[in-house]
Every structure is written in structure tokens, then in C-alpha cells.
Amino acid sequence: MTDSLQSPLFRQHAYINGQWLSARNSATQSIFNPATGELIGTVPMMGREEARQAIAAADQALPAWRALPARERSARLRAWFDLMLEHQEVLARLMTMEQGKPLAEARNEILYAASFMEWFAEEGKRVYGDVIPSPQADKRLLVLKQPVGVAAAITPWNFPSAMITRKAAPALAAGCTMVLKPAPQTPFSALALAALASSAGIPAGVFNVVTGSAEEIGGEFTGNPIVRKLTFTGSTPIGRLLMAQCAHDVKKMSLELGGNAPFIVFEDADLDKAVQGVLIAKYRNNGQTCVCTNRLYVHDSVYDAFAAKLKTAVEALKVGNGLDSGVTIGPLINDAAVHKVEAHISDAVGKGASVLTGGKLHALGGTFFQPTILTNVPHDALVAGEETFGPLAPLFRFQDEAEVIARANDTEYGLAAYFYTESLSRIFRVAEALEYGMVGINSGSISNEVAPFGGVKASGLGREGSKYGIEEYLEIKYLNIGC
Numbered sequence: 001m002t003d004s005l006q007s008p009l010f011r012q013h014a015y016i017n018g019q020w021l022s023a024r025n026s027a028t029q030s031i032f033n034p035a036t037g038e039l040i041g042t043v044p045m046m047g048r049e050e051a052r053q054a055i056a057a058a059d060q061a062l063p064a065w066r067a068l069p070a071r072e073r074s075a076r077l078r079a080w081f082d083l084m085l086e087h088q089e090v091l092a093r094l095m096t097m098e099q100g101k102p103l104a105e106a107r108n109e110i111l112y113a114a115s116f117m118e119w120f121a122e123e124g125k126r127v128y129g130d131v132i133p134s135p136q137a138d139k140r141l142l143v144l145k146q147p148v149g150v151a152a153a154i155t156p157w158n159f160p161s162a163m164i165t166r167k168a169a170p171a172l173a174a175g176c177t178m179v180l181k182p183a184p185q186t187p188f189s190a191l192a193l194a195a196l197a198s199s200a201g202i203p204a205g206v207f208n209v210v211t212g213s214a215e216e217i218g219g220e221f222t223g224n225p226i227v228r229k230l231t232f233t234g235s236t237p238i239g240r241l242l243m244a245q246c247a248h249d250v251k252k253m254s255l256e257l258g259g260n261a262p263f264i265v266f267e268d269a270d271l272d273k274a275v276q277g278v279l280i281a282k283y284r285n286n287g288q289t290c291v292c293t294n295r296l297y298v299h300d301s302v303y304d305a306f307a308a309k310l311k312t313a314v315e316a317l318k319v320g321n322g323l324d325s326g327v328t329i330g331p332l333i334n335d336a337a338v339h340k341v342e343a344h345i346s347d348a349v350g351k352g353a354s355v356l357t358g359g360k361l362h363a364l365g366g367t368f369f370q371p372t373i374l375t376n377v378p379h380d381a382l383v384a385g386e387e388t389f390g391p392l393a394p395l396f397r398f399q400d401e402a403e404v405i406a407r408a409n410d411t412e413y414g415l416a417a418y419f420y421t422e423s424l425s426r427i428f429r430v431a432e433a434l435e436y437g438m439v440g441i442n443s444g445s446i447s448n449e450v451a452p453f454g455g456v457k458a459s460g461l462g463r464e465g466s467k468y469g470i471e472e473y474l475e476i477k478y479l480n481i482g483c
């Protein structure tokens with residue numbers, strides 16, 4: 001643990017215009033390890049002025065960065081990727097310390113985060129325009145794709161590294177520059193990435209990290225006309241607020257917001273595969289991912305058998321400090337997260353649900369919570385409609401396909417959905433009927449750098465990753481040439 005804190009990647013200053021800075025008023029914010037309560041370090045508590053300074057630096061760096069040939073930008077992103085892999089262990093340990101996830105998951109997240117650097121380093125070379133056949137003989141019509149300009153990013157704590165690279169890599173590959181406000185709980189992963197960006201030859205001002213007040217920095221990011229694009233991952237209420245704040249300048253936006261993912265186990269599902277799917281789709285990161293399933297719908301005819309298998313698998317999970325070997329479930333991020341899980345359990349139990357396993361704070365104390373399964377959960381329970389963001393799997397019972405599709409779609413959210421069936425015709429029928437941006441079919445793990453990640457309805461706008469992800473950082477310009 002101390003090794004990572006001795007590393008040059010452990011930075012306690014913000015990174016603006018290639019410099020490591022304190023807040024103007026020297027204010028700092030303390031960051032604690034959610035597993036132990038120990039102080040890890042401090043970061044500057046910056047505000048509006050420093051955000052403005054970072055935006056000005058990004059604006060100044062923009063002309064030279066966007067003028068570089070794509071392959072030059074690509075080479076630096078590739079160098080950033082290589083450095084992330086080289087320093088995987090330090091990055092993963094820092095992440096586990098500030099976020100709590102088991103070290104194995106943190107190591108995987110570093111690989112996942114780095115994969116966006118590699119992918120967009122390549123995609124940046126393939127930003128093609130178009131030549132359009134003209135309706136008039138004396139005209140030639142061309143389409144250019146150009147970088148949007150200065151992009152601002154606001155990221156959450158649940159994936160402290162990947163949610164940054166998923167935005168920064170396409171932005172920089174496209175020729176944009178970026179200012180980033182990381183989540184207050186997990187700034188050290190962001191600052192470590194900035195240290196590597198510097199070593200990778202990303203010029204000063206191209207990637208900036210401002211730590212501090214969400215309201216002030218967010219206010220400047222959304223209110224400053226130099227910023228042409230805001231990309232945000234977080235809750236739907238904050239997404240709505242940022243969208244309203246961006247309305248004045250009509251900024252381009254990408255929003256990756258909350259979810260309420262259904263997980264449907266049909267009567268013809270392979271139950272063992274479905275249990276493995278739930279372990280990933282529900283319990284990864286202790287249930288704290290926006291694509292985590294929130295509601296499990298199990299067909300009446302396999303309900304009891306599935307519940308028994310899931311119970312065995314969940315009881316084998318090991319709760320503890322993410323740095324300890326064999327741990328598969330870390331602490332929740334904070335007390336508010338614990339209260340939400342408890343509220344969903346007590347509401348469901350009050351309405352007639354039973355606790356099959358777990359249900360309480362873990363004996364380790366702090367924010368450690370027992371992985372929980374509830375059975376016979378009524379459809380009017382809070383957990384049917386609200387995202388829990390914790391290790392709670394509520395099992396609802398259903399009788400037929402039309403009914404379960406209607407229940408699955410009965411939410412304002414539309415990020416991820418999962419279902420298990422061995423029937424090919426049902427796969428297409430159900431996949432097409434689900435109102436979601438992403439559907440896992442016989443698969444509990446859907447995220448990777450080559451596929452489009454994003455939601456519909458109140459789950460957001462735009463897509464990240466894949467060939468589509470870079471489009472979010474490009475404007476289309478049409479040239480009409482008389483000749």
C-alpha cells in the first residue's frame with residue numbers, strides 16, 4: 001500500500017497547463033480509504049477561477065494539437081496506453097485504496113481504461129469525410145469532420161480510470177483538448193493518468209485535471225462559452241442540471257446517466273450460466289455500476305431452482321478490504337450508499353419480501369455490506385423503480401414473456417438490460433422489444449472498447465467507445481464549391 005503512495009504517480013496537486021498546482025487559496029480536500037477510513041492524502045479544493053484557468057489553457061493548446069497529423073496524436077495516445085500497462089499495478093492499488101474495489105477488479109479496470117487509449121489512437125486515423133455527388137454540374141460538395149474544440153468532462157467514482165479514458169481518448173484523438181473534473185472521492189486515479197499523459201508527450205494544456213467544488217467547477221464548465229462540449233457520467237438528476245446549464249450556449253453534450261437494468265431468466269434459460277451472469281451483472285464493483293442489474297425477473301417454473309443456485313454462489317463471495325487476497329466484494333463508497341441499500345431492503349421486506357441471504361451490514365463494520373438476495377419481491381417495492389447501487393439482488397416472479405417485457409420497460413431509464421434464454425427466436429423478439437441502449441443476452445458482461453456504450457430515455461445521450469464514440473467529438477462541416 002505504501003509503495004503506491006511513494007510512486008511519482010501519486011499526485012496531490014491539480015494538473016493545469018502542464019503544471020502541478022495548489023488552489024489559489026491553498027484549500028485542500030482530504031481523501032479517505034473507504035475500506036479502512038484512513039487518510040490517503042489531499043487534493044486542492046479549487047473553484048471557478050482555476051476552472052477558468054484550465055479552460056483557457058485548453059483553448060490555447062487547441063490550435064497546435066488539432067493541427068497535428070492524426071498519426072502524431074495517435075502516437076502519443078499509444079504512448080499513454082503503453083505507460084498505463086507498464087504502471088498497471090500502481091494504478092490499480094491507488095484505485096483500490098480510494099475506491100474500495102477488489103484489486104483484481106482494479107487491475108482489470110486499468111486494462112479496460114487503457115483499451116480506450118489503444119482503440120481511439122487507431123480510430124483517430126480513420127476520421128473520414130465524404131464527397132457527395134452534386135445535383136448541379138457546376139458544384140462540388142464535400143463533408144469535412146473537424147474537432148469540436150475544448151471539451152469538458154465530469155466523471156464519477158465507480159470507475160475512476162475508465163470513465164476518464166473513455167472520454168479523453170476519443171476527444172484527444174479527434175483533435176479536441178480537455179478539462180476534467182474527477183469525482184471528489186477518487187481524484188488520485190485521475191491525477192495519476194495526468195502524470196502519465198505528461199510522460200507520454202501530451203502537450204501542456206491538452207489534458208487538464210481540476211479538483212474541487214463540483215458546483216463551481218461544473219458551473220464554469222457549463223457556463224464558459226469557450227467550452228464547446230460537455231461529457232458527463234453520473235446520476236440522472238445531475239445530468240438534467242448540467243443539461244439545463246448547457247442550454248444557454250447550446251453546447252454539445254454526451255450524457256451517461258443512471259440505469260435500472262432488468263435481468264430476465266426465462267424458463268428455457270441455462271440456470272448455471274444465468275447465475276454466473278448475475279455475479280458479474282449484479283455484484284461486480286459491489287453493485288456500484290450504472291449497468292448493474294437492479295431487478296431480477298425469474299420465470300415461475302424455474303424460480304425456486306434459480307434462487308437456490310444463486311444463494312450458493314452469493315454465499316461464496318468474500319467481503320473485505322480490496323487489497324487483501326481472495327476478496328471479491330469491497331466496501332460501499334460511503335454511508336449514504338449503505339443507507340440506500342438498507343432502505344430498499346426494509347421497504348421490500350415491509351411489503352412482503354423475504355431475505356434469502358445477507359440483508360445486513362457486514363461484521364467488518366464501516367461500509368461493508370452483506371451480499372443480499374431477496375425473494376418474492378412485490379412489483380410495487382421501491383427497488384423495482386429506483387437504482388440501488390449496492391449488493392442487493394431482488395428476485396421478482398413472472399409468468400409470461402409479454403408481461404415481463406412490459407415490466408422491464410416500465411422505467412424512465414434505458415441503459416442496459418439482460419436476459420437468458422436458449423431460444424433463438426425469443427432472443428430476437430425480446431432484444432428488439434426491450435427499450436434499452438445495450439442488451440446482454442446470455443451474457444452478464446457487456447462493456448468493451450469496441451462496442452457502443454450508452455443509453456436511451458433518461459439514461460442519457462450519445463455513445464462512448466466503438467467507432468461511434470469519436471463522432472461525439474467531431475463536427476460536420478459541409479463545403480459547397482462552385483467550379
Ligand code: ADP
Pocket residue numbers: 154155156157181182183184214215217218219233234235236238239241242
Ligand atoms: P454519484 O451520486 O454517483 O456521485 P453524481 O451525479 O452526484 O453521482 O456525481 C457524478 C459527478 O458529477 C461527480 O464528479 C460529481 O462531483 C459531479 N457533480 C455533482 N454535482 C454537480 C454539480 N452540481 N455540477 C457539476 N458536477 C457535479
